[in-house]
Amino acid sequence: MKNPGIAAVLSFFFAGLGQIYNGQIGKGIGFIVAYFISVLLMFVLIGFITTPILWIWGMYDAYKTAERINRESSGAL
Incomplete structure (x- = not known):
């Protein structure tokens, strides 16, 4: 599971890190x-x-991608 908030904050501090x-x-x-x-x-x-x-865009993308990863992994269980 990925935390969307952490992904967005990482991209806030350095583009691409999220x-x-x-x-x-x-x-x-x-x-x-x-x-x-x-x-x-x-x-x-x-x-x-x-x-x-x-x-x-980097912050938004990191947040939405983390949400999508979580949605896909919870749907697979």
Whole structure:
């Protein structure tokens, strides 16, 4: 069982960490790389739009994925 709150909080502190907690290593690394690129894009101003979007999307995705994992595992029992 995965705790959706923990997944969201991990993504709050570091983008992609919630996905890694959920067992989605590739997706988590993708979020980390995308977030890093987005932070670099702040030098050309577009990053000020993309960085918060990626950050919020990462938290939402981690939370919803943890819920889905729990729903699927409880349905299989």
